Amino acid sequence: MKTTVIGLGLIGGSIALDLKKAGLASEVIGLEQNAAHAARAVELGLVDRIGEKEEALATSDLIILAIPVNALGKLLPSVLDKVHKDAVVMDAGSTKSLICRAIAHHPKRSQFVAAHPIAGTENSGPEAAFEGLFRNKTNIICERDKSSAQALDVVSQVFDALGMNTIFMEPEEHDKHVAYVSHLSHVSSFLLGQTVLDIERDEKNIFALAGSGFASTVRLAKSSPDMWAPIFEQNAEYLSQALLEYIMHLQKFQYYLMKRDAKELHRIMADANRIREILNGIEHKQTKQQIAK
Amino acid sequence: MKTTVIGLGLIGGSIALDLKKAGLASEVIGLEQNAAHAARAVELGLVDRIGEKEEALATSDLIILAIPVNALGKLLPSVLDKVHKDAVVMDAGSTKSLICRAIAHHPKRSQFVAAHPIAGTENSGPEAAFEGLFRNKTNIICERDKSSAQALDVVSQVFDALGMNTIFMEPEEHDKHVAYVSHLSHVSSFLLGQTVLDIERDEKNIFALAGSGFASTVRLAKSSPDMWAPIFEQNAEYLSQALLEYIMHLQKFQYYLMKRDAKELHRIMADANRIREILNGIEHKQTKQQIAK
Numbered sequence: 001m002k003t004t005v006i007g008l009g010l011i012g013g014s015i016a017l018d019l020k021k022a023g024l025a026s027e028v029i030g031l032e033q034n035a036a037h038a039a040r041a042v043e044l045g046l047v048d049r050i051g052e053k054e055e056a057l058a059t060s061d062l063i064i065l066a067i068p069v070n071a072l073g074k075l076l077p078s079v080l081d082k083v084h085k086d087a088v089v090m091d092a093g094s095t096k097s098l099i100c101r102a103i104a105h106h107p108k109r110s111q112f113v114a115a116h117p118i119a120g121t122e123n124s125g126p127e128a129a130f131e132g133l134f135r136n137k138t139n140i141i142c143e144r145d146k147s148s149a150q151a152l153d154v155v156s157q158v159f160d161a162l163g164m165n166t167i168f169m170e171p172e173e174h175d176k177h178v179a180y181v182s183h184l185s186h187v188s189s190f191l192l193g194q195t196v197l198d199i200e201r202d203e204k205n206i207f208a209l210a211g212s213g214f215a216s217t218v219r220l221a222k223s224s225p226d227m228w229a230p231i232f233e234q235n236a237e238y239l240s241q242a243l244l245e246y247i248m249h250l251q252k253f254q255y256y257l258m259k260r261d262a263k264e265l266h267r268i269m270a271d272a273n274r275i276r277e278i279l280n281g282i283e284h285k286q287t288k289q290q291i292a293k
Numbered sequence: 294m295k296t297t298v299i300g301l302g303l304i305g306g307s308i309a310l311d312l313k314k315a316g317l318a319s320e321v322i323g324l325e326q327n328a329a330h331a332a333r334a335v336e337l338g339l340v341d342r343i344g345e346k347e348e349a350l351a352t353s354d355l356i357i358l359a360i361p362v363n364a365l366g367k368l369l370p371s372v373l374d375k376v377h378k379d380a381v382v383m384d385a386g387s388t389k390s391l392i393c394r395a396i397a398h399h400p401k402r403s404q405f406v407a408a409h410p411i412a413g414t415e416n417s418g419p420e421a422a423f424e425g426l427f428r429n430k431t432n433i434i435c436e437r438d439k440s441s442a443q444a445l446d447v448v449s450q451v452f453d454a455l456g457m458n459t460i461f462m463e464p465e466e467h468d469k470h471v472a473y474v475s476h477l478s479h480v481s482s483f484l485l486g487q488t489v490l491d492i493e494r495d496e497k498n499i500f501a502l503a504g505s506g507f508a509s510t511v512r513l514a515k516s517s518p519d520m521w522a523p524i525f526e527q528n529a530e531y532l533s534q535a536l537l538e539y540i541m542h543l544q545k546f547q548y549y550l551m552k553r554d555a556k557e558l559h560r561i562m563a564d565a566n567r568i569r570e571i572l573n574g575i576e577h578k579q580t581k582q583q584i585a586k
Contacts, residue, residue, distance in 0.1 A: 269518035
């Protein structure tokens, strides 16, 4: 299957590697605005070649968009305009409502599958791509009923090749859930980083005291603003809800802190400890992934 | 050197293992309120035996307290009362102002060293203890000038055996710094866990969407409330300051989010990205630790 990947960063590059390895993509053509990234993606063997846009879109059987969600909304309709009638188009964006609305009335809507393979690291660009990024992780497909059976079939082969488990959701439900379990943790991490960097201006060498716990909590603050600013903007409503709840919990905690109410602080933390079971589940998935490597 | 370790959890157990291995402790006696933990610590070989309190304190050359900071403030004066005149006493608590005040006028103040070896995991109890927990990490000693040369000498042998680098600070400075780089990240993590668990009551299966990023950010929410509630209570002033700053940054972020000001969101995140260098430094320390293993 002749495949074009648009956007050769962490996500696009990693998908390209896995599709090639699985033999699903006979040829992988890359399209990438950033010339240095394009060249590096070829050097790293992420794609077979960099294509010319019109030709790549007109001749590919599978087109995967892995670009920031603001660019995605603008580019997707024109991509659909240019592909042939049996081609399948999919995206990998972290928000789904706006993109589904953007192509809701497109004549080739059924050739598109709205997907969100949930995987990533705090690194970005072609250098960050690696084989197996997606293995044993969850993929979400939205508006399944608006995609043709053929498009769903091709895309399911893609996610099989990536080793992902697919679940189905409506775009609004998707955006709400990821606001809590993905977007909010990025915001909390970015702003924890900012808070500590801020105080460091006055208090030198504060980081001599930072250990692995701090590093873990603040790791996502290394993530790419180019990727995340558009995601946050598109998911502003749900993320803002989640953020308000988080702030409310922090303020309550601060209230009990100022009252020196150790009993109530203890109760809140003991309640939060229930996260252990959930994290064990996530770690179990990751372990399966390690073994599968 | 006959050594007594009071409190056989993650910290006390790991110190005991390293001191025994380094040959610094000829015998390690354990004191532990929790009978099950005491028995398990002996089974696991963390200590040579469980001691009888009066005898252990009267005959040991080195006494290490590794108990929650609220218990520490109560127990330390009576421990100092009972040790012989050449014995050295040290603690490992995460707050230092209250404990230093609690023994400021004790006749045996100079036999005590106020220490905070900064290391840990989100696990607790004797099962969580392991050799090398402290290697290449930072230890802080407070009120160095109030400890005798002999006490400082013994304690520096202890931290050499643990493989730690010691720096010196005043208690208030210590408490302020750890509020930002340790206590705040625990609070942010506990309450992120709580926020997401809360929403899960209404939205089932939300955790199918959680990935390694969420797991990393929320990892510290698994930490022991028995240990952390007293720390937060004792460091309430500085932690509250840090928490207010964190909340202020979150609120500003939410403001720009609601204004759909992607440019400002981008600027904030790009600024927070500077944490990358700092994290590289922490990871470098950890890598040295891995190699040293």
